[in-house]
Amino acid sequence: MTDNATYTAKQFNLSGLNGISDRTMEMHFKLYEGYVKETNNLTEKISEFLRDGKVDQEEMPAYSELTRRMGFEYNGMVLHEYYFGNMKQNGSGDPGKASGFHKAAEASFGTYEIWKTDFMSVGKMRGVGWAICYQNPSNGRLSNHWITLHETGNVSGFTPVLVMDVWEHAFLLDYKPAERPKYIEAFFSNIDWNACEQRLTTTTSAQGR
Numbered sequence: 001m002t003d004n005a006t007y008t009a010k011q012f013n014l015s016g017l018n019g020i021s022d023r024t025m026e027m028h029f030k031l032y033e034g035y036v037k038e039t040n041n042l043t044e045k046i047s048e049f050l051r052d053g054k055v056d057q058e059e060m061p062a063y064s065e066l067t068r069r070m071g072f073e074y075n076g077m078v079l080h081e082y083y084f085g086n087m088k089q090n091g092s093g094d095p096g097k098a099s100g101f102h103k104a105a106e107a108s109f110g111t112y113e114i115w116k117t118d119f120m121s122v123g124k125m126r127g128v129g130w131a132i133c134y135q136n137p138s139n140g141r142l143s144n145h146w147i148t149l150h151e152t153g154n155v156s157g158f159t160p161v162l163v164m165d166v167w168e169h170a171f172l173l174d175y176k177p178a179e180r181p182k183y184i185e186a187f188f189s190n191i192d193w194n195a196c197e198q199r200l201t202t203t204t205s206a207q208g209r
Contacts, residue, residue, distance in 0.1 A: 006043075007077065009036040012084040018091070019186025024173045031169060032084070035076040042070045075150035079130060082163035086199075088192035095193040100200050101161070104135070108142040116188075119144045119162070123184045128167045134158035137201045161199045162191070 009032065015022050049055050049063045094112070095101045105115035115133075122144045123131035130147040134155050142161065147153040164187055171183035 006040055007036050009033045010081055010084075012087075014084060014087055014089070014190075016089050017087065017186075018189045019174065019182070020171070020190065021174050024171065027173065028080075028165075028170060029084075032077065032080040035073050035080060038073040039070070039077050042066055042073060046070065071151035072149060075154070079132075079147075079150055079160075079163055080165070082160050083130075083165045086162055086192050086195045087187070087190045088195070089190070091188075091190040091192060093189050093191075095196070099193060100197050101193055104140060104142050104200060107140070115142065115144070119164075120181075120184050120188075122146050123164055123166050124181055129153075131164040131166055132160050133162040135161050135200060140201065159199060159201060162196050 009029075012029070014025050017025065046063070046066050049059055049066075055063050094116070097112075102112050105112040109115040109118065119131060119133055125146055127148065129149065131144065132147055132154075133142055133144050135142055136158055143155075143158075145153060145155060164184070166180065166184075168177060171180065171186075174186075175183050
């Protein structure tokens with residue numbers, strides 16, 4: 001990391017979502033902005049260690065701790081951008097049957113309904129984390145994964161297509177902890193499937209062959 005890598009929080013127009021209040025989104029945006037700020041702070045601190053082109057032995061403990069924290073903060077920033085980016089006002093609930101995502105889900109799981117059951121079940125797992133639908137760019141296949149922390153469990157080389165935040169801050173102002181399934185239903189009603197479609201690679205058309 002170098003000190004010229006400065007990130008700016010992106011803006012998302014997500015007021016008036018179905019089942020997810022503006023109050024929740026305002027709090028969530030502030031949390032995201034905190035990840036952006038901390039990513040920039042850590043980048044600057046790590047750069048200070050690297051200015052002389054080396055990391056001395058006595059500097060290694062502090063350097064290591066900063067670098068480990070960077071994984072959490074940086075991924076927290078990026079995953080929130082995916083999450084906000086795949087939602088919109090007046091979502092359709094499910095993708096059209098002729099859409100690339102629907103076809104990719106069928107090719108990977110047999111039916112879209114099975115894919116959806118799997119994804120929602122991942123999101124209902126105990127603990128805090130993320131439910132992410134990834135695409136394998138080498139064959140276009142979709143797979144759903146539980147990401148415990150921002151940086152733990154991401155699949156190397158795979159493309160995030162649909163990202164759902166299931167940390168409690170994403171729904172606690174609107175639903176009780178035990179009502180996470182209601183939040184997941186609300187999330188699905190706000191998905192921007194066009195955004196997900198744009199994340200799919202061109203290998204999707206070759207799935208199932």
